[in-house]
Amino acid sequence: MYRWEDTGDDGLWGEAGADDAAIANEVDSVLLDRLSFGLQPIEVDVLDGVVTLRGIVRTRDLRNMAAALVDSVPGVREVVNAIEVASA
Secondary structure, three states, X not given: OOOEEEOOOOOOEEEOOHHXXXXXXXXXXXXXXXXXXXXXXXXXXXXXXXXXXXXXXXXXXXXXXXXXXXHOOOOOOEXXXXXXXXXX
16 A cells, blocks of 8 residues: 655655555554454554554454553554454
């Protein structure tokens, strides 16, 4: 989910999502370090600092905790929490 766009008045073009890749790596790291015991693999998409989380967890608390952890990552502008809670 990266786009190329004009990055300024210098006439050069660059990858607009370069920071998004760094955010995605940090989000993956945070989720693995803090919630690996309670999560199935969570899909992380980042576009312009907006992080979308998709996957399935066992409880609503884990769903909310994942979003709160991701929201604390530097560079994250918004979290779209599309994680589902598994039915019992």
